[in-house]
Amino acid sequence: MLTIPIILLNYNSSSDCRKCISFLKNQKNVEIEIVVVDNCSKSEDLCLLRTLCQEEQCTLIENKENRGYNAGNNIGLRYAVRKGYKYALITNPDMEFPQEEYLKQLVDVMEEQTEVVVIGSDIVTPEGIHQNPMMHDGNWKSSWRWIISFFKQKREDTYDFIDVYEHSHYCAKVSGCCLLVRLDFIQKIDFFDESVFLYCEEAILSRQVEIAERKIYYNATVQAIHRHVKNEKGNPAKRFKYWKESRIYYINRYSSYSWYGKWLSGISMRLYVTLMQLYYKIR
Known part of the structure; x- marks a missing residue:
């Protein structure tokens, strides 16, 4: 039976970690090692985390500097590679896993489809809003899609960037809050790109998978709560x-955008962020 390391990146979220670990401990038909990477939390939270990991026999790796999501998860991924593991599940501490064969069903797909290097499940909020799978970024024109979204009637059960979630299929991206990765592929791309502190990790990983001519899969048969x-x-x-x-x-x-596409996309992003920052300042 395969042993799957589960990497939990903690930042002042020890209470969430405790709840998440309780769900992970209930996973069946798969061996696990829970690896908690602390991303330089406050001393009081780190103290609680140390106690938790000792009680639950989790591996704790204490990062002395918070360099973001990708850098923090890379610490756990490099540990998993050194241990010789084949796959690793990356999950946020605020995830819940009611299905006891959640992890096994993701692993089964990876075992059957060797071209798949990243897999995610259906993910919903407590209100029932679906967060997987995510749409392809498209061309530079998609950078201006936010303008249309202001006037477009939105579905109540998804975000604007979510693709078909009702059935399993190959997809462009899956959410970084919970995904299973093939570790030989992670080594091939020299681990996650640490140039970003937060956000767009999924888009970067999607492009890396695309360049390597491998696949990302969305498994609708299992569900986690975010x-x-x-x-x-x-x-x-x-x-x-x-x-x-x-x-x-x-x-x-x-991106594969032309130079003017990159320029226009940059203008769009700066305009969007300026407007949103203004909105939050005056609301």
Whole structure:
């Protein structure tokens, strides 16, 4: 039976980690090693995390510097590679896994379809909004799609960037909040790109998979719950700044846009972020 390392990246979320670990411990027909990477949390949260990992016999790796999502997860991924694991599940601490064969069903797809290097499941919020699979980024014109979204009537069960979630299929992207990766592929791309601190990790990974001529798969037969609470994540203006920087980096480094497409996309991103920061400032 395969042993799957599960990488939990913690940043001042030890209470979420405790709940997530309780779900992970209930996974059946698969062996697991829970690897908690602390991304330089406050001392009181780190103290709670140390106690939790000791109680639950989890591997704890303490990062002394918070360099973002990709860099933090890479610490866990490099540990998994050193241990000789074949796959690794990356999950946020605010995820819940009610299905006891959730992980096994993802692994089964990977075992059957060797061209698949990343797989995600159906993911819903407590309100039932679907967060997987994610649409392809498209050409530079898609960078202006946010204008249309202001006037377009939205579905109540998805976000604007979500593709068909009712059935399993190959897809462009899956959410970074929970995904299973093939570790030989992660080694091939020299792990996640650490140039972004936060946001656009999925777009970058999608492009890396595309360049390598491998596939991403969405498995609709299993579902996880994402209890992400936006108002607990700090200043939205700062988050938009991170998003703008990451998006522009993706466009310049990974997109196949022409030079004028990159230029126009950059203008779009800066305009969008300026408007959203203004909105949050005056609301």
